[in-house]
Amino acid sequence: MEITIGILGFIIAIIAIIDFKYGFFSKPAEKEKLEEEEEIDPLEAQFKATQKLSEEVQLDIENYILKANAAHKLLFKDMTFSNYLTHMRETHHENLSDSLYERLSNLELTKSNTVFIIKSLEYQFSALLQIKNKMQLLNLLYSRKIALTKNQNLALH
Numbered sequence: 062m063e064i065t066i067g068i069l070g071f072i073i074a075i076i077a078i079i080d081f082k083y084g085f086f087s088k089p090a091e092k093e094k095l096e097e098e099e100e101i102d103p104l105e106a107q108f109k110a111t112q113k114l115s116e117e118v119q120l121d122i123e124n125y126i127l128k129a130n131a132a133h134k135l136l137f138k139d140m141t142f143s144n145y146l147t148h149m150r151e152t153h154h155e156n157l158s159d160s161l162y163e164r165l166s167n168l169e170l171t172k173s174n175t176v177f178i179i180k181s182l183e184y185q186f187s188a189l190l191q192i193k194n195k196m197q198l199l200n201l202l203y204s205r206k207i208a209l210t211k212n213q214n215l216a217l218h
Contacts, residue, residue, distance in 0.1 A: 104175050105166070107182040112157040114189045119153065121196040122146045129203050136195075156185070 122142060126132045132143040140148075155161075165178070 104170075104179055104182075105162070107179050107186070108157070108162050108165070111182045111186045111189065112153075112159075112162075114186060114193065115149065115153045115157050118189050118193050118196065119146060119149050121193060121200075122149070125196055125199060125203070129199075 122136075123146060126142050126146065133141050136142045136145045170178070
């Protein structure tokens with residue numbers, strides 16, 4: 062009887078050690094799967110952020126053109142608002158479309174290629190931020206101009 066209790070105790074101890082080992086030192090399959098899904102792909106994150114910002118800037122320019130009747134006014138030295146918007150739409154379609162991202166994600170990119178693409182996207186993102194800031198400033202100035210014009214008209218009456 063003492064031998065049976067000893068063997069039973071030994072088996073329970075082995076089971077406890079195995080359970081402890083698997084419980085604390087290995088990740089459950091569900092937890093591993095969730096962590097893999099939550100892992101952020103830097104290329105995807107930068108691509109999607111740049112894509113979204115490009116869409117926002119296009120919308121900002123389009124709204125400003127409509128609000129300020131600025132289609133033929135110069136945004137840059139040799140570029141009107143409408144020409145720049147057309148250019149942005151074309152480059153967005155060529156460089157930031159969902160279909161392009163799908164093709165990129167299906168390629169076996171080397172780490173150096175991935176880093177190069179991310180750097181290129183960061184550069185585009187930075188340029189888009191500058192345009193977004195310029196559009197916000199133009200909107201602010203236009204709003205103030207309209208407010209001043211309304212105040213001047215009220216003062217005349």
